[in-house]
Each structure stands twice: as structure tokens, then as C-alpha cells.
Amino acid sequence: MPHLDPYFKQVDSLQDTFIERLREAVAIPSISSEDERRPDVVKMGEWLASQIEALGGTVEKRALGKQPGREHLDLPPCLLGRYGDDPKKPSILVYGHYDVQPAQKSDGWATDPFTLSVDEKGRMFGRGSTDDKGPVLGWLNAIEAHQKAGVDFPVNLIMCFEGMEENGSEGLDDLIAEEAKKHFKDAEVVCISDNYWLGTEKPCLTYGVRGCNYYAIEVSGPGQDLHSGVYGGVTHEPMTDLVRIMNSFVDPDGKILIEGIDELVAPLTDEEAKLYPPIAFTMQDLHESLGSSVSIHDTKEEALQHKMRYPSLSLHGIEGAFYTPGAKTVIPAKVTGKFSIRTVPNMEIDAVTHLVEKHVAAEWEKLHSKNTMKFNIVHCGKWWVEDPNHPNYTAAAKAVERVFGVKPDMTREGGSIPVTLTFQEQLGKNVLLLPMGSSTDAAHSINEKLDKRNYIEGTKLLGAYLHYVAGELRRS
Numbered sequence: 001m002p003h004l005d006p007y008f009k010q011v012d013s014l015q016d017t018f019i020e021r022l023r024e025a026v027a028i029p030s031i032s033s034e035d036e037r038r039p040d041v042v043k044m045g046e047w048l049a050s051q052i053e054a055l056g057g058t059v060e061k062r063a064l065g066k067q068p069g070r071e072h073l074d075l076p077p078c079l080l081g082r083y084g085d086d087p088k089k090p091s092i093l094v095y096g097h098y099d100v101q102p103a104q105k106s107d108g109w110a111t112d113p114f115t116l117s118v119d120e121k122g123r124m125f126g127r128g129s130t131d132d133k134g135p136v137l138g139w140l141n142a143i144e145a146h147q148k149a150g151v152d153f154p155v156n157l158i159m160c161f162e163g164m165e166e167n168g169s170e171g172l173d174d175l176i177a178e179e180a181k182k183h184f185k186d187a188e189v190v191c192i193s194d195n196y197w198l199g200t201e202k203p204c205l206t207y208g209v210r211g212c213n214y215y216a217i218e219v220s221g222p223g224q225d226l227h228s229g230v231y232g233g234v235t236h237e238p239m240t241d242l243v244r245i246m247n248s249f250v251d252p253d254g255k256i257l258i259e260g261i262d263e264l265v266a267p268l269t270d271e272e273a274k275l276y277p278p279i280a281f282t283m284q285d286l287h288e289s290l291g292s293s294v295s296i297h298d299t300k301e302e303a304l305q306h307k308m309r310y311p312s313l314s315l316h317g318i319e320g321a322f323y324t325p326g327a328k329t330v331i332p333a334k335v336t337g338k339f340s341i342r343t344v345p346n347m348e349i350d351a352v353t354h355l356v357e358k359h360v361a362a363e364w365e366k367l368h369s370k371n372t373m374k375f376n377i378v379h380c381g382k383w384w385v386e387d388p389n390h391p392n393y394t395a396a397a398k399a400v401e402r403v404f405g406v407k408p409d410m411t412r413e414g415g416s417i418p419v420t421l422t423f424q425e426q427l428g429k430n431v432l433l434l435p436m437g438s439s440t441d442a443a444h445s446i447n448e449k450l451d452k453r454n455y456i457e458g459t460k461l462l463g464a465y466l467h468y469v470a471g472e473l474r475r476s
């Protein structure tokens with residue numbers, strides 16, 4: 001059993017330093033989906049690179065070229081980092097992302113989203129705290145605590161930190177293919193900390209993610225926005241057309257109404273059905289993380305299956321629509337509806353897109369509208385499932401038991417991390433998701449937070465995992 005107590009003690013005594021590190025990171029609004037924030041994404045990459053260098057690591061800030069479809073924008077650099085170069089130690093690849101989802105105080109945040117705010121319960125609020133700045137900094141904290149505790153770092157750490165994950169991981173697949181036999185060549189396994197526990201108490205190891213096919217439908221007609229009193233009833237309205245189409249995708253119980261989608265989904269086997277009852281998760285956990293009891297299903301097994309192994313379709317928003325308070329009597333001239341499908345085995349990206357496009361065309365036909373409709377693919381990433389009976393997972397389970405005193409749940413993530421599959425395919429190595437945050441962290445939502453306990457114990461966990469995985473890999 002690795003001698004980890006001095007490392008754990010050091011993590012505890014460095015808590016304040018680690019929280020300050022997170023505070024600095026959260027203060028940089030690195031929103032990858034907003035053009036005007038692109039300089040902040042770049043700044044965040046530079047800040048992260050300087051942190052790695054200050055700890056004695058090396059980093060190459062790899063330019064990824066222009067953003068496809070938005071050629072006026074440079075993609076933010078991908079950081080190819082390394083800490084340690086000892087041929088006697090195994091090399092472990094860790095991935096994370098330094099970009100974040102959009103956030104504005106006016107969305108309903110209780111505090112400024114880009115000022116880390118720690119309350120009396122130890123909840124650290126701020127955009128990116130749990131997704132994914134806290135977990136990324138966990139790897140750096142682990143390095144620092146080893147150094148200060150005088151504990152030998154057990155592995156060579158190969159790092160890949162990108163700045164476009166929340167915006168389709170543009171440019172990353174090509175880079176990984178290019179670097180598979182270079183920067184990533186020594187990696188024996190891959191570990192990613194970028195998802196969440198199912199509840200608030202029990203850690204989990206995650207061996208799958210859903211994919212995400214993201215689409216937009218643009219409907220336009222009038223030459224400009226119109227007065228609804230003057231033109232209502234005499235023109236086809238883009239918003240009416242769009243809402244009709246958006247309404248045809250999914251019913252209120254979440255059933256996808258696009259013909260042929262269900263047939264693409266791998267059936268639930270008796271053996272798989274047995275995986276869900278032992279998972280430590282309750283409907284109360286779900287309601288706590290939802291912030292209300294508006295769940296569709298009544299049992300935890302159904303809820304887990306619909307999060308982990310069935311697809312879902314979500315309507316995200318309508319660009320160009322009137323949405324501010326007040327009563328503006330306008331007919332919007334052009335509106336763009338955005339929606340996505342979370343995909344699961346065996347749904348292929350192109351097969352799903354084909355069915356969606358066919359459905360949209362058929363619904364459009366029914367409207368007999370003189371407006372113009374364009375269907376666009378925004379970005380697509382495939383689902384991933386890994387073999388959890390691998391030393392990588394054995395090591396992580398031992399680390400969880402050591403830090404938290406419980407055996408982890410084995411889960412599949414409902415969210416998407418497209419790079420998981422790319423690493424699996426391009427490097428041919430086992431990939432593990434080892435989350436730090438909990439179900440109540442509100443990633444992508446208002447008041448995103450990371451609990452101090454999850455950050456500090458999570459830092460211990462990432463360090464402990466590196467010791468255990470080094471041991472497991474030596475054994476196998």
C-alpha cells in the first residue's frame with residue numbers, strides 16, 4: 001500500500017493556496033462559445049501554462065488554426081504539458097478543459113459568476129469551479145503537494161488541456177491523431193476528471209459518456225422585424241414556423257418523436273438491467289440536484305437508465321426571438337432554434353443526422369410556408385463506453401477507498417466528453433473518468449459551485465490514483 005499520509009497532510013495544509021489558485025482561474029471568463037471572449041480563453045490557457053511551468057513542468061501551447069465555419073476566430077491553443085521524464089516510471093495521460101460555459105449575473109446568479117465566492121458551508125461558487133477548472137487544478141495541486149511533502153511523484157504526467165470542450169472540441173481530434181506517436185506515445189492509460197458523482201456523498205468511476213449531436217434550424221422571411229399590428233395575419237411568421245417544428249421533436253415525457261431513432265438504440269439486456277439497482281442513488285438525490293421534484297420517472301432505475309443509456313433530446317433556445325421583460329409587439333424576421341440529441345450505443349452520428357434532417361424536411365413540408373428554412377449541424381461528438389475491468393479502474397477504486405473509505409459506484413455519464421473516444425481509438429489505451437464534483441454542483445447552470453471538501457479530497461484522490469495506477473501497471 002503506497003505511503004500517502006505525508007501527501008494527504010500536505011494537501012490539507014495547502015488548502016488556502018489551492019483555493020486561491022481556483023479563485024485566479026475562475027476570474028478569467030474563458031467562455032469558448034462567445035466570440036468576444038476568445039481573448040480570455042487564450043489568457044486562461046496562458047495562465048494555466050504558466051502555472052504548470054512554475055511547478056517545473058514543460059508546456060507547448062499548440063495552435064489549432066482557425067475555427068471551422070467562423071474563420072475570423074483563431075481556436076484557443078491546446079496545452080501539451082509534461083511533468084517528469086523518468087523512464088523507470090509509467091506515463092499517465094490526463095486531459096481536462098480550461099474553457100467554460102457562458103455566464104452572466106443577470107441569468108440569475110446570486111454572486112458574480114467570475115468571482116469565486118465561498119460560503120459558510122464551504123460551497124465555492126463560480127463559473128468553471130466544477131466544470132472543469134477545479135478538477136484541472138487538482139492535477140497541479142497534486143504535483144505541488146508532492147513537492148512540498150517531499151514525496152516522490154510516482155508517474156510521468158502527460159497533460160492535454162484544451163480550450164474548446166464546451167464548444168465541440170474543435171481541432172482536437174486532428175491534434176490527437178498527429179500526436180498519438182509523439183507527445184502521447186508513452187501514455188499507458190488515460191484519466192479524465194470532468195464529470196460528477198451521482199449524489200453528494202459517494203464517489204464514482206465512470207466508464208461511458210453519451211454523445212451529443214447539436215443542430216440549429218434557421219427560419220427567415222420578412223426583410224426586417226415587423227410591427228405585429230400592421231403585419232400580423234398578412235405574413236408568414238418565422239417564429240410560428242420554427243415553434244411548430246421544434247414542437248414535433250419530443251413529447252413532454254421526453255420520448256423522442258423522430259421516426260427511426262428508437263431503432264438505433266442498443267436494447268437493454270437482463271444482465272445490464274442488474275447493474276442499476278445496486279447503485280447508491282435515490283430519487284431524493286435526483287430531486288436535490290434538480291432543485292425540485294419535476295423528474296419524469298418514478299424509480300431510480302428508470303431515472304439512471306434514462307441518464308446513462310437512453311438518448312434524450314433537449315430544446316436549448318431560440319436566437320433572434322424577443323425574450324426580455326416587457327411586451328414588445330414584434331414579429332421577428334429571422335429566428336434560429338437550437339437543439340441537441342444525447343446519443344448512446346449504437347447510434348451513429350450520421351445515421352442520427354439523416355433521420356433528423358428527414359424529419360425536419362417532412363415537418364417543414366406540412367407548414368406550406370413561404371419562409372426559408374435552413375438546417376445546420378453545429379457540432380457532433382460520439383458516445384463512448386470503456387472496459388471497467390482494467391487495472392486503470394482497479395487503481396482508481398483503490399484510491400477512492402483509501403481517500404473516502406467506500407467502494408465507488410460504477411456509472412456512465414449523461415453528459416458528453418468527445419475526446420474520450422478519440423483517446424481510446426487513437427492511442428488504443430484504457431480511458432477512465434474520475435470525477436471530483438458532486439451532483440449538486442450545477443455545472444452549465446446558474447450558481448455553479450464546487451464544494452471545498454470535493455476539491456481538497458478530490459486533489460488527494462487524483463494524487464492517490466497516480467500512486468495506485470503506477471502500482472497496478474507495474475504488476476500487470
Ligand SMILES: C[C@H](N)C(=O)N[C@@H](Cc1c[nH]cn1)C(=O)O
Nearest residue numbers: 131165166167168194212415416
Ligand atoms: C461532461 C462535461 N463536463 C461537459 O459538460 N461536456 C459538455 C460538452 C459538450 C458541449 N456541447 C456538446 N458537448 C456537455 O456534455 O454538454
Ligand SMILES: [Zn+2]
Nearest residue numbers: 131166443444
Ligand atoms: Zn461542461
Ligand SMILES: [Zn+2]
Nearest residue numbers: 097131132194
Ligand atoms: Zn467539462
